[in-house]
Amino acid sequence: MLGDSVQFSRILTELTLSFHIIYATIGVGVPLFIMIAHWVGIRKNDEHYILMARRWARGYVVSVAVGVVTGTIIGMQLSLLWPGFMEVAGHVIALPLFMETFAFFFEAIFLGIYIYTWDRFSRKKHLLLLIPVAIGGAMSAVFITVVNAFMNSPQGFEIIDGRLANINPIIAMFTPAMPTKISHVVVTAFMTVAFMLASIAAFRLLRGSNHVYHKKALFMTMKLGLVFSIATALIGDFSGKYLAEYQPEKLAAAEWHFETEEGAPLRLYGILQDGEVKYDIKIPFGLSILAYSNPNAEVIGLDQFEKDEVPPLYIHYFFDTMVTIGMLLLGVSALYYVAKRWRWKIANARWFLWLIVFSGPLAFVAIEAGWWMTEVGRQPWILRGLMTTAEAATSSEYVGLMIILFSILYFILGVGSVVVLNRIFRRNPVEKELAKYESQKGGDPA
Amino acid sequence: MTLELIGISVLWLFLFGYIIVGSIDFGAGFFNAYSHLTNKHHILTNIIQRYLSPVWEVTNVFLVFFFVGMVGFFPTSAFYYGTALLVPASLGLILLSIRGSYYAFETYGSRGHKGYSFMYGAAGLLIPASLSIVLTISEGGFISMVDGKPVLDYWGLFVSPLTWSIVVLSLAAVLYISAVFLTWYASKAGDEQATNLMRKYALIWAAPLIITATGIIVELRAHAPWHFDNILDLWWMFAISGVLFIGTVWLIWQRRNYGLAVVLLILQFAFAFYGYGISHFPYILHPYLSVEESFTNEAMAISLIVAFILGLCLLLPSLYLLFKLFLFNKDYVRGKEDKNHA
Numbered sequence: 001m002l003g004d005s006v007q008f009s010r011i012l013t014e015l016t017l018s019f020h021i022i023y024a025t026i027g028v029g030v031p032l033f034i035m036i037a038h039w040v041g042i043r044k045n046d047e048h049y050i051l052m053a054r055r056w057a058r059g060y061v062v063s064v065a066v067g068v069v070t071g072t073i074i075g076m077q078l079s080l081l082w083p084g085f086m087e088v089a090g091h092v093i094a095l096p097l098f099m100e101t102f103a104f105f106f107e108a109i110f111l112g113i114y115i116y117t118w119d120r121f122s123r124k125k126h127l128l129l130l131i132p133v134a135i136g137g138a139m140s141a142v143f144i145t146v147v148n149a150f151m152n153s154p155q156g157f158e159i160i161d162g163r164l165a166n167i168n169p170i171i172a173m174f175t176p177a178m179p180t181k182i183s184h185v186v187v188t189a190f191m192t193v194a195f196m197l198a199s200i201a202a203f204r205l206l207r208g209s210n211h212v213y214h215k216k217a218l219f220m221t222m223k224l225g226l227v228f229s230i231a232t233a234l235i236g237d238f239s240g241k242y243l244a245e246y247q248p249e250k251l252a253a254a255e256w257h258f259e260t261e262e263g264a265p266l267r268l269y270g271i272l273q274d275g276e277v278k279y280d281i282k283i284p285f286g287l288s289i290l291a292y293s294n295p296n297a298e299v300i301g302l303d304q305f306e307k308d309e310v311p312p313l314y315i316h317y318f319f320d321t322m323v324t325i326g327m328l329l330l331g332v333s334a335l336y337y338v339a340k341r342w343r344w345k346i347a348n349a350r351w352f353l354w355l356i357v358f359s360g361p362l363a364f365v366a367i368e369a370g371w372w373m374t375e376v377g378r379q380p381w382i383l384r385g386l387m388t389t390a391e392a393a394t395s396s397e398y399v400g401l402m403i404i405l406f407s408i409l410y411f412i413l414g415v416g417s418v419v420v421l422n423r424i425f426r427r428n429p430v431e432k433e434l435a436k437y438e439s440q441k442g443g444d445p446a
Numbered sequence: 447m448t449l450e451l452i453g454i455s456v457l458w459l460f461l462f463g464y465i466i467v468g469s470i471d472f473g474a475g476f477f478n479a480y481s482h483l484t485n486k487h488h489i490l491t492n493i494i495q496r497y498l499s500p501v502w503e504v505t506n507v508f509l510v511f512f513f514v515g516m517v518g519f520f521p522t523s524a525f526y527y528g529t530a531l532l533v534p535a536s537l538g539l540i541l542l543s544i545r546g547s548y549y550a551f552e553t554y555g556s557r558g559h560k561g562y563s564f565m566y567g568a569a570g571l572l573i574p575a576s577l578s579i580v581l582t583i584s585e586g587g588f589i590s591m592v593d594g595k596p597v598l599d600y601w602g603l604f605v606s607p608l609t610w611s612i613v614v615l616s617l618a619a620v621l622y623i624s625a626v627f628l629t630w631y632a633s634k635a636g637d638e639q640a641t642n643l644m645r646k647y648a649l650i651w652a653a654p655l656i657i658t659a660t661g662i663i664v665e666l667r668a669h670a671p672w673h674f675d676n677i678l679d680l681w682w683m684f685a686i687s688g689v690l691f692i693g694t695v696w697l698i699w700q701r702r703n704y705g706l707a708v709v710l711l712i713l714q715f716a717f718a719f720y721g722y723g724i725s726h727f728p729y730i731l732h733p734y735l736s737v738e739e740s741f742t743n744e745a746m747a748i749s750l751i752v753a754f755i756l757g758l759c760l761l762l763p764s765l766y767l768l769f770k771l772f773l774f775n776k777d778y779v780r781g782k783e784d785k786n787h788a
Contacts, residue, residue, distance in 0.1 A: 062551070069546040072510055073539050079517060080535055083528030090521025091742055095749050098518050102757035105507045109764045112504070113771060120771075132764070169749045395595045396532040409540050413547055420551045 006390045008399035009081040012406060014375070016074050018368055019410045023067035023417075025367055028141045028186065029193025030060045031107075031134035033221070038127045040220070048213045049220075051433060054118065056197070059421055061115055066417050068108070073406070081399065085382050085392035088164065092157050093150045095169045100143035107136025138186055145185045149177035152374075153246050154383050176246050180239040187231045188370070192363040194225035195329055199360030202353045204430075213430045219340065222356070226333035232326055237290070244291030247384065248300035250377040253311040254319040255287055256280075260301040264288045269320055272313055311377045318373035325366035329359055450741040452751060453519035454730075457512055458723045464508035465719065466623060466712060471505045472570035473624020475545065477647065479567025482560055489639045493632045504768070506546060518750050522740035523730050530589050530598040531580065538576040541569040571617055578616035582609045585670045586732030596734070608662070608669050615658040619715070622651040626694060626711050630704035645698055652695050656688075659718070670732065676725035683721035690714035 034053045041049030079086045089097075110132040117126065150156075156172025158165045201218035204211075243251035251257070256267050256277055266286025270279050285295035292299070302310050332355055339347035346352055382389045474494045481490045517524045548566045583589065588603045589596045603609055625648035632640035663684075667674040677684070691714045697707040728736040741747070 065547055065551075068506060069543040072506060072542060072546075075510055076513060076535060076539055079513070079524045079528035080532045081528075083525045086517055086524040086528060087521045090517040090524050091746060094514075094518030094521070094742070094746060095753060097514050098750055099753050099757070101507065101511050101514050102753070102761065105504070105511075105757075105761055106764060108504060108507060109761075109768050113768060117771065164743070167743045167745050169746050394529050394532060395593075395597075396529060398533050402532065402536045405536065405540060409543055413543065416547060416551050 005396060005399050006393040008403060009393045010389065012399060012403045013074075013077065013081055014372075015403065015406060015410065016070065016077055017371065017375070019414070020067070020070035020074050021367060021371055022364060023063050023070060024141070025189045025192050025364070026060070026063045026196070027067040028137045028189040029191075029196075030056060030063070031111075031130060031137050032190060033193060033197060033224070034060065035127070035130045035134050036224070037220070038123075038130060042123050042127065046216075047434070047437060048216050050123070051213065051430065051437070052217055055425070055430070055433075057115060058424060061111070062417055062421055062424070064111065066413050068104075069413065070410075071104070081394050082382065082392045083394055085387060088383065088387065089147070089150075091164050092154075092167055092169065092172045093147050096143040096146040096173055100140050103136045103139035103143060105136075107133050107140065110136065141185055141189065142182050145182045146173050146175075146178055148374075149175045149181045151382065152181070152378060152384055153177040154386055159386070177242060180235060180242045183235045184232070184239055184370075187228055187235055188367060191225060191228035191232050191329070192360075192367055194221045194228055195333075195356075195363040196360040197221040198225055199357045202356035206350065206353050206357065209430070211430055213434070218356070222333050222336045225329065225359075226337050229326065229330035229333055233330060236323070236326065240290045241292065244299060247378075249302065249305050249309065250311055250315075250374075251291065252300060252302045252305075253313055254315050254373060254377060256313065256316050257287060257299060257301045259303050260298065262288070262298045263296050264291075264299040264301075266290060267316075270316075272316070309380060311379050315373045315377045318369040318376070321369040322366045322373060325362050325369075329363060329366075332356065332359055449744065449747045449751070450519070450737050453515075453741065453747060454723075454727075454737050456751075456754060457515045457519060458720070460508055460512045460515060462716060462719050464505070464512060465619070466715065467505045467508055469574070469620040469623035470627045471624075472545075472574060473620045473622075474628060475548075475570035476567045476621065477624065477628070477644070479563045482563055486643065489637075489643055493628065493635060493637055493640050504765075506542070509542075515750075519742055519747065520730060520735075520737070520740040521742050523735055526589070526596050526731055526735055527580070527583075530583065530596045533598075533600075534576050534579045538573055541573045541576065544569045545573070571620070574616040574620050575613045578612050579603065579609065582606070582612050584726070584729070584731050585666070585673060586729070587669065589731065589734070591734075606669070608665050611658055611662045611665055614654070615662060618651055618655040618658055622648065622655045623711065623715070625651055626698065626704075627708055629698065630708045633704050641704075645701070648698050649695070652691075656691060672732070673725060676727070677721070680721050680725050683717050683724075687714050687717035687721065690717065 034056045037049045037056065038053035041047070041051075041053060078089075110129055114126070114129040114133060117129070120126075121129075150172055153175045154172070155175055156169065157167045160166075198218055198221040201214045201221065204214045205218065240251065243254075256270070256272065257264060263285050264287040266283040266289075267277065268281040268283065270277050270281070272278075287299050288295050288297040291297060336347055336352070336356070338344070339352075378384060380388045380390070382392045477490060478494050516527075545566055548562060551562070582603065583598070585608065588599050588606075590599065591597070625644050629641055629644040629648050632644055663674070663677055666677065690710045694707045694710040694714060697703055697710070728738060730737060730740055742750075
């Protein structure tokens with residue numbers, strides 16, 4: 001198992017993060033939706049929404065368990081695979097890492113209480129227990145993203161004679177990359193979860209259950225999906241402007257913008273063959289508008305950078321995937337909303353419901369593509385401009401072996417969580433559960 | 447008290463918390479699996495499931511706190527231990543993952559799948575074994591510097607009697623701590639059968655615990671004389687720990703006041719664990735890392751401590767609520783409100 005430990009460390013980190021981000025996204029997004037459903041249920045005095053909260057919470061616990069596990073793994077793997085980076089990170093950016101643990105602890109405690117105390121409190125009091133869960137989940141994402149933002153635009157310290165000096169942990173947290181990164185991560189988590197829940201509801205409707213419960217769930221999640229897609233598009237635009245200002249090499253690589261020019265066009269799609277771009281769509285002045293909201297602005301191209309400091313050009317594909325899916329989801333949810341509003345038939349058409357079914361998985365693909373773009377796009381740096389990935393990696397010879405072990409683990413966890421979730425909901429369909437609560441109450445729940 | 451002393455004391459407190467809470471958790475998993483083997487499953491499962499289900503995530507967080515805190519307060523340790531521990535820590539992580547997924551998969555999926563219970567029980571013993579290796583390594587002698595990078599001597603570690611004594615101690619401690627705790631918990635739940643069974647296990651594991659603990663002190667004399675001398679200077683802490691141990695065993699033996707027995711047990715481990723920690727001072731990794739040299743900068747230390755205090759203000763009331771609802775709520779412990787979970 002001897003090999004290039006730098007390359008292997010990158011592969012293992014990418015593997016862990018790609019797996020973790022699925023569960024982390026669910027972990028950040030779902031509590032908000034449980035809370036909204038629970039709240040709507042109380043407001044409208046509608047048992048269907050209460051049941052929605054209850055069922056989502058049940059599924060949430062399973063994904064949180066895997067998220068906890070993979071989160072612990074990535075937390076420790078950072079030190080195991082990137083000891084050189086963590087030594088510096090410990091000095092400068094340990095504060096948000098530390099606070100993340102608190103946020104997560106807070107979330108875990110109240111989630112445990114919420115799950116095990118249905119009917120032990122009044123509905124309203126029980127809803128209050130969810131607030132710390134949602135806040136804890138969102139704050140975990142915020143703190144971790146602060147660390148990632150620091151890696152992209154490090155500040156809050158100086159290097160004097162090769163040693164760290166004048167460290168200011170607070171300034172290190174509030175980096176230029178922070179605002180756009182945090183809002184992008186949190187809002188896309190909400191958006192992705194909205195489409196995930198919508199795709200489940202649409203799937204049930206297609207598979208013969210015509211229950212009004214699924215219709216309510218679909219309408220609510222699609223409406224929220226639209227809101228968060230619009231927010232995502234706006235924040236995505238700000239992220240582009242951030243890159244143009246502070247990490248022009250990442251933007252240039254993602255857009256295949258080779259030469260610095262004014263009035264730069266935006267390239268969409270296309271392939272790169274022998275250094276030449278083919279089959280792409282060019283939007284005149286597009287990149288200048290994206291980067292500076294000004295069609296004549298000058299955008300820095302890859303010609304301004306040393307060859308060994310240019311990120312891999314294949315991040316263009318990740319970028320296109322992310323943006324295309326984002327736009328598609330925005331379109332689907334907008335069309336759904338308008339169609340519902342004007343009572344167009346299309347909203348209930350089978351093909352349209354299938355489109356919604358695919359929206360959930362697609363949203364997760366977009367999340368993955370986005371993370372790959374930003375992480376690969378920072379290469380060759382682990383700490384932009386200061387420390388390369390190669391300098392930070394472990395010297396251990398056993399990373400290759402660990403890739404195999406962790407791959408097996410993630411496979412088991414992934415399959416296990418899908419099987420368990422499937423079993424929970426198959427065994428206990430909505431109709432059965434509603435009937436149970438009605439018989440308990442001895443009356444009409446509405 | 448200097449900043450680095452505050453830092454290491456806080457971290458040591460978290461590690462201690464993990465050892466107590468984790469031991470209860472790991473041991474319970476083992477007893478659960480063992481009861482499957484001996485057909486005593488009906489006696490234990492309810493007690494174990496009811497205690498563990500709401501608090502398992504909390505256990506894990508203690509460990510995360512510890513290693514995140516280490517990186518924050520002692521960043522250089524991330525470099526040394528990070529490089530050296532890739533294999534043992536990764537194995538520990540994989541085992542932790544198997545356990546972590548157990549509750550979700552088992553509690554919400556198929557209750558009582560035997561194979562998973564065994565894996566879970568076994569993982570509960572292998573985790574303390576793999577994590578305790580860090581304590582062995584910290585005594586020095588297993589890491590050498592090659593081209594400025596720390597390299598772990600796996601074979602030397604594997605054949606060292608010290609390694610195996612610490613592994614055995616960790617196993618005995620896990621089983622003893624959790625047996626004493628579950629004796630109390632079962633008696634509180636009014637489950638006489640389970641109480642008697644756990645009481646028996648507690649008494650059985652008391653002997654190996656005290657024998658290996660004493661044995662390790664003797665072995666340190668040869669392996670790490672500096673540490674042995676420091677331990678002798680702190681003899682009174684270990685003596686108090688020994689007296690508390692006798693107190694716990696006597697109470698369990700007499701079937702009296704199991705609650706007090708748990709308190710004495712925690713104090714016993716606190717004295718021994720702090721005695722061990724203080725005598726290890728000033729080294730985090732002998733001889734490369736000392737507390738003082740590997741300490742972070744002052745600005746980070748102060749901000750970490752402030753964050754820590756603010757965090758505690760948030761967490762302590764929450765933990766109080768959790769324990770009030772589940773651990774100290776008679777109806778819940780006795781299973782009257784078993785149907786409440788979602």
